[in-house]
Amino acid sequence: SQQGEEDPQxxxxxxxxxxxxxxxxxxxxNNLQWYRQNSGRGLVHLILIRSNEREKHSGxxxxxxxxxxxSSSLLITASRAADTASYFCATDNSWGKLQFGxxxxxxxxx
Amino acid sequence: GAGVSQSPSxxxxxxGKDVELRCDPISGHTALYWYRxxxxxxxxxxxxxxxxxxxxxxxxxxxRFSAERTxxxxxxxxxxxxxxxxxxxxxxxxSSYGGTEAFFGQGTRLTVV
Numbered sequence: 574s575q576q577g578e579e580d581p582q583x584x585x586x587x588x589x590x591x592x593x594x595x596x597x598x599x600x601x602x603n604n605l606q607w608y609r610q611n612s613g614r615g616l617v618h619l620i621l622i623r624s625n626e627r628e629k630h631s632g633x634x635x636x637x638x639x640x641x642x643x644s645s646s647l648l649i650t651a652s653r654a655a656d657t658a659s660y661f662c663a664t665d666n667s668w669g670k671l672q673f674g675x676x677x678x679x680x681x682x683x
Numbered sequence: 684g685a686g687v688s689q690s691p692s693x694x695x696x697x698x699g700k701d702v703e704l705r706c707d708p709i710s711g712h713t714a715l716y717w718y719r720x721x722x723x724x725x726x727x728x729x730x731x732x733x734x735x736x737x738x739x740x741x742x743x744x745x746x747r748f749s750a751e752r753t754x755x756x757x758x759x760x761x762x763x764x765x766x767x768x769x770x771x772x773x774x775x776x777x778s779s780y781g782g783t784e785a786f787f788g789q790g791t792r793l794t795v796v
Contacts, residue, residue: 603782615687615774615787616726661725669714669733669781675725 577662577674592649594677596662689788704760708777718774
């Protein structure tokens, strides 16, 4: 079973626009992470936000976490064609087991 | 090596045969994960190893699937009597300890014909 669910399933935007995707989860967590996957192979870690943090930035990425609503959002600002990928959230329970959502497919057109 | 290595990259096998997939994690990483991903789908959790603790096998889909991690390093995922529905990309990841940033291998694409 999957712990996180991303929304939307797919997102198509133009270069320069912002992309926002959301993740909802079911049980309490230690932290929440976002990953990117290109061409269906290995995932790359983007950012980790701890359960006691509410917002975190890394370059053009901004992540928020609302533990009361069990949800997180990932914002990519000023998107580029190279941002075209699938984005996954992953939650860590107290035992360190990472569970992933179904992902959001983002297409950025020039 | 500098990253997580998986072998083989691709495996085509006949239905009913057994297959072994290998994962070499980053040296010193105590946590190791296996996931399965079907085309266009999310990552399905299979098994999680953390140090010397008993592994979390709760994601293994049937008793045809097993995994071991020898000496806290290399891991092997074995699928016995493969079925067509086992066709997928099998991804391995490791992290310094459970719940921290995970580093993924490039996966093994398994095709059962």
